[in-house]
Amino acid sequence: MIAIVIALIVFVLSGFGLGYWLQRNSAVRQASQPQPRGADQLAKLHWREFAKLVLQAMHARGFDPVIEDGMPADGIPTNGNDILLERDGERALLSSKYGTASLVGASALLGLSKSATLRGAARVIVVTPGRFDEEAKRLALQQNIELIDGETLWPEVRPYVARPEEPQPAKPTAGAQARGPLLAWGGAAVIGVLAWGLAQSLLPANSGDDDMPPPPPVIAKAKAAAQAPMAMEAIPTDPAQLEQRRRETANAISTLFGVDRALWSTQSTLLVYLNSEDADPVSELCPLLERYPELAASRVQLQPPAGSKKPVRFKQCRTY
Incomplete structure (x- = not known):
């Protein structure tokens, strides 16, 4: 008994x-x-309002528009042409593909690398409130073009939207x-x-x-x-599935207390912007990274708020 x-x-x-x-x-x-309603909100904006949000996101990365002859003071061309950016002497060509189409193809990327070279830019950044198809992603990989779709852009521009629509769970x-x-x-x-x-x-x-x-x-x-022993989760081989897992993890970390936004600066480095000097979200973000074996050992860069005198901190939830 x-x-x-x-x-x-x-x-x-x-x-x-x-x-x-x-x-x-x-x-x-x-x-x-993922938070599709945020990306949908971007698609409803006027192209000039969308361009302003993109420039604010680029400014957070350290880029500022190069004011050329005949351009307005805000750096947004009235004819919708590509914008030349500069950061610490490095120039980048920013191209906003804003229109009614939600899927951007490879044809929209043709000629951008050559145009960037002619204008003295070393890199190309293409932004859209929609998505890029697989052919566009392959071409961008070949020509070293950075693609930013609506879901990836939303965490970066959300702080600058007056009243962002938060998706209901x-x-x-x-x-x-x-x-x-x-x-x-x-x-x-x-x-x-x-x-x-x-x-x-x-x-x-x-x-x-x-x-x-x-x-x-x-x-x-x-x-x-x-x-019976549990089988370890296998790392997927599909690049699109890997990118989706990285995007989901960054979006989840962006919702944590004390975190302003989170984005991948490289394949293995997650940049986390804090909105408070006392915020320390490591204990909460590590379980989100460790859900996927390919992200568990990622390098986390904790960026203090603007104007803070605290140094940048680096963390790693799990070693290789």
Whole structure:
């Protein structure tokens, strides 16, 4: 009887613990979902308002427009031509592909590298409130062109939007709500069976459990399945899927307390802008990075707020 009491206690505690863990994990997954409504809001702006937001995002990166002859003081050409930017002597050509089309193809990128060379720019940045198709991404990779679509741009320009529309979290369906408790208490049942078996083996022979029947075959199979080692998650080979996981992680970290925005400055460096000198979101952002094995060892650059005298900090959640 003692083994049964122990198993029941373990079953109840495991059920509540797994239920809490599943609920918390579900909230983290919802926070990591992309925010299409922000990108949709960009597509509704007038092209000049969109260009101003893009220039503010570029200014946060350290780029300022080069005022050429005949250009307005804000650096936005009235004819919608490409804008020449400069940062510490480095020049970049900024091209905004703003229009009714939500998908930008490779034809929109043709000639940009040559135009950048003629204007003394070493790099090309192409921005759109929509998306780039696969052919455009391949061409950009070949010509070293940086592509920024609406979902990637939104975290960078969100601080400059007067009243940004924040997406409402999706309400879980009835099926998803029912699966959570079933998974929690099903796992608790397996743990309870394991606890009962362990108690049987550790308790003295005269504990009164000798006459208890062995567990039925179904429970035995569940016990064996629970003891089987879990397979490690494989890193996907599809570049689009890898980029989607990087974008989801940056968007989720942008929602953390004390974080203004987060973006990938390189393939392995995440730039996190803080909105408070006392903010330290490392303990919360590390679990978001460690969800994906290819991002777990990324270098995190914590950028203090503008005007702060605190130095830039670098963190790494997990070593290679």
